Amino acid sequence: MAPHPSCAPAVQVTHKNEQPFPGAAEDKVTCVASAPPSPTRVPGNSAEAEGGGHRGASRKLRARRGGRSRPKSELALSKQRRSRRKKANDRERNRMHNLNSALDALRGVLPTFPDDAKLTKIETLRFAHNYIWALTQTLRIADHSLYGLEPLAPPCEELSSQDVGSPGDWGSLNSPVSQAGSLSPVASLEERPRLQTPASPACLHPGALAFSDFL
DNA sequence: TAGGCCATCTGGTCCT
DNA sequence: AGGACCAGATGGCCTA
Numbered sequence: 001m002a003p004h005p006s007c008a009p010a011v012q013v014t015h016k017n018e019q020p021f022p023g024a025a026e027d028k029v030t031c032v033a034s035a036p037p038s039p040t041r042v043p044g045n046s047a048e049a050e051g052g053g054h055r056g057a058s059r060k061l062r063a064r065r066g067g068r069s070r071p072k073s074e075l076a077l078s079k080q081r082r083s084r085r086k087k088a089n090d091r092e093r094n095r096m097h098n099l100n101s102a103l104d105a106l107r108g109v110l111p112t113f114p115d116d117a118k119l120t121k122i123e124t125l126r127f128a129h130n131y132i133w134a135l136t137q138t139l140r141i142a143d144h145s146l147y148g149l150e151p152l153a154p155p156c157e158e159l160s161s162q163d164v165g166s167p168g169d170w171g172s173l174n175s176p177v178s179q180a181g182s183l184s185p186v187a188s189l190e191e192r193p194r195l196q197t198p199a200s201p202a203c204l205h206p207g208a209l210a211f212s213d214f215l
Numbered sequence: 216t217a218g219g220c221c222a223t224c225t226g227g228t229c230c231t
Numbered sequence: 232a233g234g235a236c237c238a239g240a241t242g243g244c245c246t247a
Contacts, residue, residue, distance in 0.1 A: 088233095
């Protein structure tokens with residue numbers, strides 16, 4: 001089934017640093033600047049300074065000075081290593097912050113009660129998976145009741161042809177239950193009783209899916 | 216106190 | 232060479 005026009009664009013996840021999520025772009029900018037939220041260790045954070053936009057120039061310079069140049073002293077070498085490591089750590093931290101921002105954005109569009117505890121990462125992913133599946137079913141049902149088409153055809157083909165989830169997850173339609181511990185919506189929702197959202201009933205009982213479940 | 220979740224560090228690999 | 236991505240390790244915090 002074709003992705004719902006009103007939803008599809010918003011879910012366009014692109015590779016690398018594009019920001020399909022509200023506020024993600026700003027996050028990207030601020031993550032580094034603002035101190036890491038972590039209450040734990042905050043390693044000497046800077047590592048910027050060097051390595052600006054003169055990469056090409058410095059490379060040329062180095063080359064002119066004699067190709068590989070003379071071997072650096074152990075001290076200089078370890079200094080350089082540490083500096084690189086530090087920069088890599090900063091980038092990695094930033095990357096994870098971006099990932100978390102995206103996850104937060106995802107939490108923001110999932111139906112949960114305000115007093116619900118924040119979903120964990122894995123719960124968020126599983127719930128989203130579940131939610132998308134349920135919405136898809138809702139659309140399907142709506143389509144059929146609208147146009148009085150033939151009885152619900154097994155939607156497996158369409159679903160499995162989609163980009164959402166692995167075919168394995170969807171293949172056995174009518175019950176997105178799949179491998180335990182995977183992105184199984186049912187499993188994920190049953191795992192934690194506190195996860196009672198408006199969408200839950202529909203998700204747990206796909207057959208009984210009703211649009212009102214999402215209102 | 217054990218177990219779950221999380222943030223961070225780290226080294227390896229792949230890509231540009 | 233440097234950046235992005237990944238997975239493993241480690242340690243802190245929180246809750247049952």
